[in-house]
Amino acid sequence: MHKQVTASDIAKYLGISQSTVSRVFTPGARVAKETRERVLRAAQELGYRPNVLARGLITKRTRMIGVAMADIQNPFYPEVLGGFSKKLRELGYQVLFVNIENDQIEDAEMSQFLDYSVEGVIVTSALLSSKVVSSFVENNIPIVLFNRYHQNLHCHTVCCDNMDAGDQIGEYLIQKGHKRMAYIAGNPNTSTSQDREQGVRRSLNRHGYSLITDIGHYTYEGGFEASKRLLSSVEPPDAIFCANDIMALGAMDAAKELGFGIPKDISFVGFDDIPLAAWSGYSLTTWRQPVEQMIQWSIELLIAEIENKGVEREPMAKWIQGSLVERKSVR
Amino acid sequence: MHKQVTASDIAKYLGISQSTVSRVFTPGARVAKETRERVLRAAQELGYRPNVLARGLITKRTRMIGVAMADIQNPFYPEVLGGFSKKLRELGYQVLFVNIENDQIEDAEMSQFLDYSVEGVIVTSALLSSKVVSSFVENNIPIVLFNRYHQNLHCHTVCCDNMDAGDQIGEYLIQKGHKRMAYIAGNPNTSTSQDREQGVRRSLNRHGYSLITDIGHYTYEGGFEASKRLLSSVEPPDAIFCANDIMALGAMDAAKELGFGIPKDISFVGFDDIPLAAWSGYSLTTWRQPVEQMIQWSIELLIAEIENKGVEREPMAKWIQGSLVERKSVR
DNA sequence: TTGAAAGCGGTACCAC
DNA sequence: GTGGTACCGCTTTCAA
Numbered sequence: 001m002h003k004q005v006t007a008s009d010i011a012k013y014l015g016i017s018q019s020t021v022s023r024v025f026t027p028g029a030r031v032a033k034e035t036r037e038r039v040l041r042a043a044q045e046l047g048y049r050p051n052v053l054a055r056g057l058i059t060k061r062t063r064m065i066g067v068a069m070a071d072i073q074n075p076f077y078p079e080v081l082g083g084f085s086k087k088l089r090e091l092g093y094q095v096l097f098v099n100i101e102n103d104q105i106e107d108a109e110m111s112q113f114l115d116y117s118v119e120g121v122i123v124t125s126a127l128l129s130s131k132v133v134s135s136f137v138e139n140n141i142p143i144v145l146f147n148r149y150h151q152n153l154h155c156h157t158v159c160c161d162n163m164d165a166g167d168q169i170g171e172y173l174i175q176k177g178h179k180r181m182a183y184i185a186g187n188p189n190t191s192t193s194q195d196r197e198q199g200v201r202r203s204l205n206r207h208g209y210s211l212i213t214d215i216g217h218y219t220y221e222g223g224f225e226a227s228k229r230l231l232s233s234v235e236p237p238d239a240i241f242c243a244n245d246i247m248a249l250g251a252m253d254a255a256k257e258l259g260f261g262i263p264k265d266i267s268f269v270g271f272d273d274i275p276l277a278a279w280s281g282y283s284l285t286t287w288r289q290p291v292e293q294m295i296q297w298s299i300e301l302l303i304a305e306i307e308n309k310g311v312e313r314e315p316m317a318k319w320i321q322g323s324l325v326e327r328k329s330v331r
Numbered sequence: 332m333h334k335q336v337t338a339s340d341i342a343k344y345l346g347i348s349q350s351t352v353s354r355v356f357t358p359g360a361r362v363a364k365e366t367r368e369r370v371l372r373a374a375q376e377l378g379y380r381p382n383v384l385a386r387g388l389i390t391k392r393t394r395m396i397g398v399a400m401a402d403i404q405n406p407f408y409p410e411v412l413g414g415f416s417k418k419l420r421e422l423g424y425q426v427l428f429v430n431i432e433n434d435q436i437e438d439a440e441m442s443q444f445l446d447y448s449v450e451g452v453i454v455t456s457a458l459l460s461s462k463v464v465s466s467f468v469e470n471n472i473p474i475v476l477f478n479r480y481h482q483n484l485h486c487h488t489v490c491c492d493n494m495d496a497g498d499q500i501g502e503y504l505i506q507k508g509h510k511r512m513a514y515i516a517g518n519p520n521t522s523t524s525q526d527r528e529q530g531v532r533r534s535l536n537r538h539g540y541s542l543i544t545d546i547g548h549y550t551y552e553g554g555f556e557a558s559k560r561l562l563s564s565v566e567p568p569d570a571i572f573c574a575n576d577i578m579a580l581g582a583m584d585a586a587k588e589l590g591f592g593i594p595k596d597i598s599f600v601g602f603d604d605i606p607l608a609a610w611s612g613y614s615l616t617t618w619r620q621p622v623e624q625m626i627q628w629s630i631e632l633l634i635a636e637i638e639n640k641g642v643e644r645e646p647m648a649k650w651i652q653g654s655l656v657e658r659k660s661v662r
Numbered sequence: 663t664t665g666a667a668a669g670c671g672g673t674a675c676c677a678c
Numbered sequence: 679g680t681g682g683t684a685c686c687g688c689t690t691t692c693a694a
Contacts, residue, residue, distance in 0.1 A: 003471070004448075004470070004671085006670090006671055006672085007671070007672065008671080008672095016680080016681085017680065017681045017682075018671090018672085018681090019673080019674085019680075019681060019682075019683090020679085020680060020681075022671090022672065022673060022674090023673090023674095023679090023680085025672095026672095026673070026674090030679065031679070031680085032679055032680085035679080035680085047466070047469060047470075049442075049445055049446055050446070050671085050672075051388075051446075051448065051670090051671050051672065052446045052447055052672095053384045053387060053388060053393065053447065053448060053671085053672090054388055054670070054671035054672040054673090054686090055671080055672055055673070056384060056672090056686090057382075057384065057385055057388065057670095057671080057672070057673090057685095057686045057687065057688090058671095058672060058673045058674080058685070058686045058687095059672090059673065059674095059686090060686080062384065064427075064447075067428070072409045072412065072413050073406070073409055073410065073413070073606065075404070075406060075409075077409070078403045078404055078406075078408070078409050079404065081403065081428075081430065082403050082404070082430045085428060085429060085430035086430060086432070089429070089443075094427055094429075094443055094447060095427070095428045095429070096395075096425055096426070096427060096428070097398070097412075097416060097426045097427070097428035098416060098420070098425075098426070099412065099413045099416035099417060101417070111380075112420075112425055114380055115380055115381070115382075115383045116383055116384065116395075116425060117335075117382065117384060135378070138378060139335070139378075140334070220606070220610060224611070249610070249612075250610075252612075253610060253611045253612045254611075256611075256612065257611055275404065275551070276607075279551060279580070279581075279584060280555070280584045280585075280587075280588055281580075281583075281584045281587065281612055281613075282612075335687085337686090337687055337688085338687070338688065339687080339688095347664080347665085348664065348665045348666075349665090349687090349688085350664075350665060350666080350667095350688095350689080350690085351663085351664060351665075353687090353688060353689060353690090354663090354664085354689090356688095357688095357689070357690090361663070362663070362664085363663060363664085366663080366664085381687085381688075382686090382687055382688065383688095384687085384688090385670090385686075385687035385688040385689090386687080386688055386689070387670090387688090388669095388670045388671065388672090388686095388687080388688070388689090389669075389670045389687095389688060389689045389690075390670090390688085390689065390690095391670085
């Protein structure tokens, strides 16, 4: 941007006023057809493009959305990021991206969103402190939490109905004749993992079964180790439900290594339906989260608030139903 | 950003000039220690943060870097994106992210980088038209191509030395006693895939072997299908080298499905060393690309040019050596 | 060390 | 329909 062509350059070049040039690039403008064409042609010729940052200064609109994403190594999230990027772009918004290192977002990781005056923020799979949230609320910047739920925070939420999903998975496992069910939790202080656990537990209890649990921190290695522990116990489970697919894949590999047949000796159910789950080496039965829909809703929530600025809005929680994808990891 | 607190607000509040407030937040400033403290305190109190976009208007620096990324579903790239995001942030730059749908970048996908006055652009695993490149050159915005090489384009390049890698992999397979080697190409008109192929071919030729080839488009499914074709032929190969890991995993699964033992009947070598390659279900021998280093160099190239603006700079090509990671997929 | 004023590249309201 | 002008929030001379 060393020698940017400006609206004044065009104006001077055509001998008209800078305001007129500006109007040509302003949506609700009224400019004589002929003038418009001359300007457009000159812009093309000289390589002029309106500086959106300068525009934003006066319109108070940057058309940037901050996206903060943790757990980007989990194949579920690249898909999510791609979806957001695409949809937002179609609506004329840009993505200011931040990769979050830990599960708990630090202030510094979000502060640039404030500095760059994004109009809204999407946070996936991470925890926000209430202090951070309030700094956004003060600045009237809406936040939507994707795939994480937080009771007391003033943010919108779009979440799979994890409790119900867990419940249905429990029912399914029982119906398939399993007796000793285990659950491998993700990060145990995430709503996502908790709700899924509570769900299975509910259905198992209904039928008089109890639940064995372990923790896998949402990673392949974590799932692998947890599975090993579970399967090496005196009475190993005959079915393991994992809080996400990536752990389930690790758990399956551990089972294979220990000589368990899948699904002959033990069944596995995952969560997310990442592409890998369908790979023939795994063929994992899992819970499909309707990603497209969740992305769509998140964006609608965000944009609605952005474009109705001024109207106070209560935080909304959108719960979405998922569905079981049956493959070959359950007997 | 509805009611942003501005430097003038602080100034008025403290009864000093707005310029003084500004100076407190300007790196090379000289302000009385006492004044500075008062300003800082007031800023804290009223929640003031300098508007970096307004600042950029005058300093001509946005501290934003455009990152255009294709193939984000390939587990190699989330890692890359995470790395860029982290390192750039440490240097005080932000990432404006765009997900590219196809292998060939369209003008519209890059135009926002121009609109938002990013200071540099990183493009991974995608092809740029020379028209797009020249619009960036005109605006003095440096581009670095990550993992793709383009002879005639005025961009920097950071690339693994694919030719050499292919060569070494060929040598390795021969040394391990293989006789019929196959190569599964990615997208056949990418430099990356071509160079890797040329590399193996070179070493095989040196030893009097020829190379069977097929195409897998860099996807799991593509690798799966290509492998099936290869292995169903009258004289199936005894080793398959795939242009990336994800195809190799697909190829392995296909082999297993056809009843081939790995590595007993057939060996596999991948490329990238994505986390999945180490999973016990695969244990894929592969070529490790030193991602960290590549990211580092890309950023250095970019920043060097950004911060020396004005000095004309020739496009640089950085080639980096990788190394073989031996696991259990080669006999 | 500080304040006044110009200006970055735009938009929007005002007359004409 | 068009030009003049104020102003968005900030940095940067230039004087004081």
